[in-house]
Amino acid sequence: MSMFPLADRLANLEGNVFAGMDRVKAVARQSGQDIIDLSLGSADIAVADEILAEIQLALWDPQSHGYQLFQSTRPFREAAAQWYQRRFGLEMDPETEVLALIGSQEGTAHFPLALLNPGDYALVLDPGYPSHAGGVHLAGGRIYPMPLRPENDFLPMLSDVPATILAQAKLLILSYPHNPTTAIAPLSFFQEAVQFCQRHGLVLVHDFPYVDLVFDAPPAPSIFQADRDRSCSIEFFSLSKSYNMGGFRLGFAIGRAQLIQALAQIKSVIDFNQYAGILRGGIIALNSPHHQIQATIDTFRDRRDRFIEVLQDQGWPVTTPPATMYIWAPLPDPWHHNSLGFCQELLLHTGVAASPGSGFGPTGEGFVRFALVRDRQTLTLAAERIMDFLKN
Incomplete structure (x- = not known):
C-alpha cells in the first residue's frame, strides 16, 4: 500500500520526551517490571471534595x-x-x-x-x-x-x-x-x-x-x-x-x-x-481557602526532602530544588552525555521511570528529571533503586 506524503512540520515534533518514555514503559511492563513512574508531572493527590461535588452536581444539569x-x-x-x-x-x-x-x-x-x-x-x-x-x-x-x-x-x-x-x-x-x-x-x-x-x-x-x-x-x-x-x-x-x-x-x-x-x-x-x-x-x-493549597505544598516539600535525603546519603550530591514538583539532577559519569540512555536503562533494570534532560532541549543533556508524584514510601523505594543502579 502506498504511503501518503505528510506535512513537513511533523519532522519537528518527533522528539516528544513523554511519548518516547511511554514506549519504553510498555516494554518494561511486558518484561514484568513493577513501574514507579516519575517521568510525568501528573500529581497523585486527590482533588478537593467540594470541587468534585460541584462537577458531579453539574452532570445532572441539562x-x-x-x-x-x-x-x-x-x-x-x-x-x-x-x-x-x-x-x-x-x-x-x-x-x-x-x-x-x-x-x-x-x-x-x-x-x-x-x-x-x-x-x-x-x-x-x-x-x-x-x-x-x-x-x-x-x-x-x-x-x-x-x-x-x-x-x-x-x-x-x-x-x-x-x-x-x-x-x-x-x-x-x-x-x-x-x-x-x-x-x-x-x-x-x-x-x-x-x-x-x-x-x-x-x-x-x-x-x-x-x-x-x-x-x-x-x-x-x-x-x-x-x-x-x-x-x-x-x-x-x-x-x-x-x-x-x-x-x-x-x-x-x-x-x-x-x-x-x-x-x-x-x-x-x-x-x-x-x-x-x-x-x-x-x-x-x-475561590478555595489557601490552606488547601498549602497542604499540597507541604506534601511536595516532604517528598522532595525525603527523595533528596536518600540520594545524598548514598552518594549523589543533588541540589535541593526551591520550587515545582521535580528534581533536576546532573548525571554522573558515564551517563553525563547520555540522559536518554540512562533513563531507558534505569527503567528496564529497576522499573523507575524518569525524563531525560535531552528531551527538554540540547542544554538539558547531562541532566535527568524526577517528578515527585508518588507517596513518600514509594519515593524512598525509587531513590534506593536508583542508587543501587548507579552503584552497580
Missing part, C-alpha cells in the same frame, strides 16, 4: 451539556480575574483580558499561531517545556534557544541574543518557577525581560503553572508585577498543579487585551471550550 461559547465562560473568567486581584493586587478585566483554556499547554501551543508568520523567530528557554517549542514549530516559526545554565541560576542571558535574530523575532517565552530546572526568577529579572521586549518589539509569554509550588523562597512573581500596564505580556495559568486537576484540563490566559483576542480567534476554529461542569469546579478551586 444546561451544562451543550457547547460552551465565549460568553458562557464569563463566571470562570470573573473568578480568574478575582484570583489575580487577591494574589497580586492586579485588576484584570474578565471580558477583555481573560480567556478560558483547555489547560495552559493548549494555550501556549496555540498562541504562536496568532502571532508568528512563517520564518519568524521565537526566543525559547533551553531546556524548556516541549509545548513551547512545539507551538512555534506548528506556526512555521523558527526557534532561537536561550541556554539555561547553573552558573546563571538557570536564567537566560537576554543580552546574548544576536541583533540579527532580534530583527526577525516576535516572541519571548518564559516560565518561572521553571520546569524542568526548578529555578525561580526574581521580579528584577522579569522587569529586565519586560524592558527587553519593549525595546525590541517582542511579545512576552509567561507560562505560570507552578506559581504555588514554591518551598524555600519568596512567592513567585507574576509577569504583570513587572508589566502593570500590560504593554507586551500574556500569562498562562493551569489548575493542574495547585489544585491537582491535571486530568480535567483547565486553565486560563490573562493579559493584554489585543493578545487575548488574538488567541480567542485561534480557539474559535479549534474548540468550544471546556465542559461547563469542569468550569464550575474551577470556580470553586480558584
Whole structure:
C-alpha cells in the first residue's frame, strides 16, 4: 500500500520526551517490571471534595451539556480575574483580558499561531517545556534557544541574543518557577525581560503553572508585577498543579487585551471550550481557602526532602530544588552525555521511570528529571533503586 506524503512540520515534533518514555514503559511492563513512574508531572493527590461535588452536581444539569461559547465562560473568567486581584493586587478585566483554556499547554501551543508568520523567530528557554517549542514549530516559526545554565541560576542571558535574530523575532517565552530546572526568577529579572521586549518589539509569554509550588523562597512573581500596564505580556495559568486537576484540563490566559483576542480567534476554529461542569469546579478551586493549597505544598516539600535525603546519603550530591514538583539532577559519569540512555536503562533494570534532560532541549543533556508524584514510601523505594543502579 502506498504511503501518503505528510506535512513537513511533523519532522519537528518527533522528539516528544513523554511519548518516547511511554514506549519504553510498555516494554518494561511486558518484561514484568513493577513501574514507579516519575517521568510525568501528573500529581497523585486527590482533588478537593467540594470541587468534585460541584462537577458531579453539574452532570445532572441539562444546561451544562451543550457547547460552551465565549460568553458562557464569563463566571470562570470573573473568578480568574478575582484570583489575580487577591494574589497580586492586579485588576484584570474578565471580558477583555481573560480567556478560558483547555489547560495552559493548549494555550501556549496555540498562541504562536496568532502571532508568528512563517520564518519568524521565537526566543525559547533551553531546556524548556516541549509545548513551547512545539507551538512555534506548528506556526512555521523558527526557534532561537536561550541556554539555561547553573552558573546563571538557570536564567537566560537576554543580552546574548544576536541583533540579527532580534530583527526577525516576535516572541519571548518564559516560565518561572521553571520546569524542568526548578529555578525561580526574581521580579528584577522579569522587569529586565519586560524592558527587553519593549525595546525590541517582542511579545512576552509567561507560562505560570507552578506559581504555588514554591518551598524555600519568596512567592513567585507574576509577569504583570513587572508589566502593570500590560504593554507586551500574556500569562498562562493551569489548575493542574495547585489544585491537582491535571486530568480535567483547565486553565486560563490573562493579559493584554489585543493578545487575548488574538488567541480567542485561534480557539474559535479549534474548540468550544471546556465542559461547563469542569468550569464550575474551577470556580470553586480558584475561590478555595489557601490552606488547601498549602497542604499540597507541604506534601511536595516532604517528598522532595525525603527523595533528596536518600540520594545524598548514598552518594549523589543533588541540589535541593526551591520550587515545582521535580528534581533536576546532573548525571554522573558515564551517563553525563547520555540522559536518554540512562533513563531507558534505569527503567528496564529497576522499573523507575524518569525524563531525560535531552528531551527538554540540547542544554538539558547531562541532566535527568524526577517528578515527585508518588507517596513518600514509594519515593524512598525509587531513590534506593536508583542508587543501587548507579552503584552497580
